[in-house]
Amino acid sequence: MIGWRKVSLMNKKTLTFGLFLIFSIAVWMAGKLTATYEDFAIIKLKLDNLPPATRLPVGFEKELKVKLTSRGYVFLLSRWFGTTIKVDLSQMLTTKNNHSYLYAESLLSEIENEFPKSTKIINLEESEIEIVLEHIKFKTIVLKINPESKLPQGYFFVRPPTISPAEITVTGPDEELDRLSQIYTENIDFKKHIDENYFSSNLLLPKNSKLAFSTKSVQIEQEIDRYIEFNQRVDLQLINFPKETELLLFPKKIGLTYKLGFKSAGKLKSNTTMAFIDYNQRKRNQTEYFVNVNNVPDYIIEVRLNPSKVDAYIREIN
Template sequence: MLNSPEKSIDFNIKGSGFKLITTRFSKKTIILDLKKIYKKTGENYFLLTKNHYPEIQKQLKSGIKLLAILQDTIHFKISQLSSKKVPIKVNSNITYKKGFDLNTPIKVTPDSILLSGTSKNLNTINSIYTEKIDLINISESTTKELKLIIPQRIRVTNKKTSISLDVDKFTEGEIEIPINIKNPPKKESINIFPKTVMITYKVGLKNFNRINASSFDVFCDYKQTKKNNLSYLVPHLNVKTNLVSSVRMIPNKIDFLIYK
């Protein structure tokens, strides 16, 4: 239901004095069957109170007779509910103490949420944000529970999520990686100088020993060099781990010779 219909309806009733007094001060809720509503246009529906006399009379106290319902029509706006799953995004301002950083990306649990609402309202929502969190100059791992900012007219079963930050002291590492050649000349041999590149990177202390040559892949594409009419090869770096950051590669140009 898109709108809140009238919360009260005025009746004319008949009964003994005592019955009328007790009925006046009671807060009994009258239930109406919405199966008897009519569609007007689009999301607009209405209910005719005259069709509900017997239904209302049964819910009144014994000795009270319903004479008239003063409001002949009750209006509603009703639309079919749809659902949509969207990612949760963290609204954060996080800084780290010098020499410290995240080991892995921030973990959000749950990282998505199922929304319910009208198609019109859901179409404008592509993600749900958390409340703003400020974590300044941190140097240790932490977990925080955050409220979700839910738009109006949207229903959810959960209004919170938690974020986990795996923080560690960072150091710099370096490793020498051999260069692979993609699309080499078919009838000729190619020789490159140098045959390796030096990779430098930042890594958390507890993950330092997990980084090795298999964590990186470096290649040069001879076909692209020829296509662009270059006199050198361009090395491309593929980082195969999320444990490192600030990755740099030296050199960024590779000389080559072609032998027939």
């Protein structure tokens, strides 16, 4: 029993000492926090209502160092949480020698509102605060498919790819805008989109640039099909040749090669394409004529002639 009493007595002494220590620290802290000091506080400026066609540089921040007389807890809270005031540049900005300035004294009332009434402002470290502004313009650029984008062999565009939106609005400093004239999509692998009529593509935009873009990606609309190739021999037709002439052709037939898509193969019943030479296209004292074609159905995507020129010898009939 005596041992337990000694332990209990020691615990009471330890507890009493601990409470006394905590109370002493609290009294000391209260004294420090309520005491009046003269020190500096950092005020962050949140700039608002910039002049038209201007913007702040990326990462631009402005702070104002203010010497105050205030209680300790005011400085402690300011360091922990920071102090920010909103600055309306449309009302306070001044231009001088092509530079923009903010007079620190015009911010006194806003600074005072951020602190208790017992706080007194001794002085401001800066009288003039320079505000760096970038003068910006905008331009509209027509977007284009990357010229390195290729179709896989054996395929063609039923409908050429279109971009939506077709244009992009770019804003930024004059010197960078002047250097930018074209914007392309990324290199598109159309093989991955053979069965897709719509897909997204990123744009190739300048890196490390101060320019701003209305969009960074676009929608591509297209239709792709595989083509079939046909070959046939056809007779040459004669157009505008005088009736009183006799014509010797070499060769009399030409090879006609044409392509059409798998989706249009059912439309091909009989090819009505006609190959002809025109007397009116002859050149004086020459026997060579270029071969032309007409009546080509719109679903045929390519026509090749072999040969594309023939020799025609004309003899008048008496």
